[in-house]
Amino acid sequence: MNILNKPFDTQFHTAPFSKIKNEDFLPAIKKGIEDAKAEIDAITNNPEAPTFQNTIEALDFSGEQLDRISSIFFNLNSAETNDEIQKIAQEVSPLLSEFSNDITLNETLFKRVKAVYDAKDSLDLTTEQLTLLNKKYKGFSRNGANLPEEKKQQLRDIDKELSKLKLKFGENVLAETNKYELHITNEADLDGLPESAKEEAKQTAEQKGKDGWMITLQYPSYIPFMTYAENRELRKKLALAFGAKGFNNDALDNQDIVLKIAKLRHQRANLLGYKTHAHFVLEERMAKNPETVNTFLNDLLEKAKPAAEREFKTLSDFAKELNGIEQLQKWDGAYYSEKLKQKLFDLDDEKLKPYFKLENVINGVFTIAEKLYDLQFEEINTIDKYHDDVLTYKVTDSDGNYISVFYADFFPRAGKRNGAWMTVYKPQYVKNGENSRPHISIVCNFTKPTKTKPSLLTFNEVTTLFHEFGHALHGMLANTTYPSISGTSVFWDFVELPSQVLENWCYEKEALELFATHYETGEVIPMDLIEKIKASATFHEGMQTLRQLSFGLLDMSWHANEAPETINSVKAHEQKAFENTKLYPDVAENCMSTSFSHIFQGGYSSGYYSYKWAEVLDADAFEFFKEEGIFSKNVAQKFKDNVLSQGGTEDPMTLYKRFRGKEPQPEALLKRAGLIEK
Template sequence: MPETLQTAATSQAQENPLLKPWLTPLETPPFSEIAPEHFLPAFERAFADHSAEVAAIEHDPATPDFANTITALERAGKLLSKVSAVFYDLVSAHSNPALLEIDKEVSLRMARHWNPIMMNAVLFGRIALLHENRATLPLTGEERRLLERTYTRFHRSGAGLDEAAKARMAEINERLAHIGTTFSHHLLGDEQAWFMELGEADREGLPDSFVAAAKAAAHERGMEGKAIMTLSRSFVEPFLKTSSRRDLREKVYRAFVARGDNGNDNDNNATILEILALREESAELLGFANFAAYRLEDSMAKTPQAVRSLLERVWKPARARAMADRDALQALAAEEGGNFALAPWDWRYYAEKLRQRRANFDDAAIKPYLALDHMIEAAFDCASRLFGLSFAERKDIPVWHPDVRVWEVKDAAGRHKALFYGDYFARPSKRSGAWMTSLRDQQKLDGDVSPLVINVCNFSKGADGEPSLLSPDDARTLFHEFGHGLHGMLSDVTYPSLSGTSVFTDFVELPSQLYEHWQEQPQVLQQFARHYQTGEPLPDDLLKRFLAARKFNQGFATVEFVSSALIDLEFHSQPAAAITDVRAFERAEMEKIGMPAEISLRHRPQQFGHIFSGDHYAAGYYSYMWSEVMDADAFGAFEEAGNIFDPAVAKRLHDDIYSSGGSRDPEDAYVAFRGREPEPDALLRRRGLLEPEAA
């Protein structure tokens, strides 16, 4: 870095917008005033402030109690939270070389800041004393939950280890922070470096909406008058579905699955091996057999065996369905004169043809009815009908990119509830994928703090003023991320650590995946799926064909997901020393489970940011499916009520799931909502895998 954190701290601190009160509407970040050079001095101040706050708690001479220890910890670090939220939003959604360079140093400094706090023996002693005597303390339910989670967090961070083990744990954490950041930078680098120009002859089979989006992507890169392919999933999947140029499908597919695995400066293979070894060592220091055992102890699943049991239960019928579909696709290719064995870059193309034949439906037919603005309206309307929320767009809120939109959210009584930021379009400065995050979390510890919630997606932008048209998968993604957003916006807890999505990883996907169900309901589509040119509603016949086609190709979708979840589990269950070649390990695991050669992992290891860019989903990618067991079962409560907006069910959903954050045990929360534990076969029924699907 041209400046160290120390010297940077003395420069521009007086004028640093991150260190001054925000005189913006609702105290939102003044993005237009914030420059990369402001972050290092702001982090330095935030680290110092937080360390001083923690030291005051540690050295408090008073007998430890909930207020002077647990509540005090909750109040500490406000500036650090504020600066971090803005920084990581920009690094993910609108980065530049300066920010990425700063990210390397900040990730290291973040680990060095938190290690001595989370391993502080005196601080842990205060927490442990309260935890030991928790039965006699006059605590509310939320306070008991916070004490339990605080104790667990410190214990699992190594606060109870001896000094030598703590020192090694600190080294491991620092190194993991550095190479996790390296992994994500490598992935972004490969994605930014690749594009493929689409000449007139290269556009065979591509719908007009796709070509328009490809022109918009070229415009974004300063290539006026051209059309390009990028490696955004929102580009790759529709291209593989519709392009009749098999040679180009292969080229795009190979580039997509090779991200982070090209033997160049962005190669992630060595990074993965080091991450696995360090995670295993950290788990062993804490007394666990492997990282998966460590990771899953603090989850709903509890053990690797429970996860493997669920995944294997789903794998068998999914693979059987996929193999039957493969034979049908191969026959269709041969029927059309294709003298080749079906390859992974062929599956989506022929699956789309087979779906047109069997269900008389293809994505291109419905896309004109799924304009982005209409689907945003639909997501808002469902939230209004379920939870009484209203949404009004605000043009006076500062944003990090001109494409970002902001809405003020109010409750049924008209009271301010949250701000919701939507950043929907792909661009080179944004990492791939879709996610929800926040610039500020809801809490009531010091006044009623309202949340600033963000949804980020990578949809293709319409060209020449045309609207962005979504595929059914894109529309589902929009509802999924908005479900996460509602989890943040509806949060109604006192303590920041329990706010919104601060729940177990295998519970956090329940509110998001459950919300997807409303996107595919006939009454929602009939109202909001309108042709972007004529305004005509979705024809009943097309709606019926769309609904009938939903379970088509579920064998493929389930296989590509479950295989990724299984390899994640195996990476973190098997001895790291036995994994010396990531590609060889991948091949061996896929052979072991009988992975169809025509289907690839949804995320190959070298681009598996969920589990290697950080550890939030490490040994936890299964969580989407664990949550799907609950979401499929949970939506059944509305179906049983005979009304997908039933007020009584919606109130339970609000009170027990969306608003309670991490303030209660997730199993208790689910049973309070549903009246019983989830029924596992609901997942198989939803995916059409419980019984053979009619042709």
């Protein structure tokens, strides 16, 4: 029998990665679909009248094995893919899309769900059960259950095509990232680059069987070069390659895919009775509609733009004074920002990195989780993993009770997409009286150890690790009954709160002193460096805010658009969307949308604004911690009880107000960002 179709006979029932072969996936998913269909048939053919237990609850627990197989497969497709896995993905995605439609368009099943929904006021349901019932009913009504037959078929066709297009989009971006190499043979071309980055570049060249140095589009290679390399022409060359991913009019071009995705999403929304894709998506978000999102983004833009323009002028003047640069270009931004930051704060990443050895930062984030939430992390090597780089941990509470399995995968490689993310291999839920605990993973692309140095993180990588670990805590501390509303299964504009709030500890002396020690001397990070980190935290905050807002506005321009079929040029559309947020001159050879994986491959379509939305929540939440002390057990307990453990069991604003005692105030964010007086 296929190893994926039977219960995993492993410690904590974790995925048996080393025993799974690529060829197991397609038959396992087909069998999983077959088994899940049988479970659905058992619900629809039940001769008893529909009840919450025999219909809604049964539906939520159906397809459990299929969900596990799918999560293993798609997580590997993101973190450890190859041509074979990508080919399988193109085959299984339409199958899963079709199966999902088979459920939501199943009339008999919908009738049973609707019968329970119509009787909900007389059923004496718990808050969580009521939330699940509403979610299930909306899952049908929002996905075509009320459509006539021919329109249901249209919906199926659209969904099948979208699933393939999104995969293809991601494959192209990954292939573009892996394909590009800037091969340097003259050491003078590396002037300005820190020794660690040079060593990394040399190691990359050696691995590819070349002399000299190799710079790639992977973040740990790309970012240091753009930040420190004095050779402006090479910075330009690298930046143009980075910004042209999916925009080269070749086999890996994503322009048609972007246009097709935008049009199909719009058609799908219209089919379901919504004005745009954004109207469809935002109905199930805290923001509720595109008007609220656009107002939110434009209000922030109004407050951030003057600061951003001042910062950009200062930066331009600085570059002119330093090197006679007449017009600051995109490939100059990181370089001169770093130089100006060093001048103003006498602070640069190279001074900080020795204090942020990866292992120490991991221990630091574990210690903070212990102080706040009484969690213990024990590295164990008996859990199977999909790559040697992956670290595996058993997580327990202070009484030794098993809480979660935690996987951490930190370094870039060819089979891993860029960026950082948290994901779930198995959700938490309660079944037959047993609280079944989750398997959580974070995946990053950090600076690798070299022959002479351990992995030393930039401060930005430190905050990224804390961010993803905040998501992980949301998954690990889940304590709900039903899998579909457990952990991070919350409204999308609420999901970034646990991750973003944890980043705040990176700037606090009490927290930094727990883990920021020099990797050679063991010296705790000096107070003056902590002060500089805090002082520089709002450096170029106006420009950073403008950048995030530009991405949110671009997302809305694609998805709140009432006539995407009239868009012929991805580039021209994008330029119009960026009009009010533009600081640098446009680069004709570059396009953001063609590699904007968050919205065209990931789950952020009509949702990119949520990063900023959640910043309002996180700044307000952290104010509460600061009022009582950043390690206040009282505030941490409230956050755990009302946010981290609750998943999507209630409306997020209800949960937030229960934690905070009031609605969030945007002033906390504006103060923290230095955009208004404290």
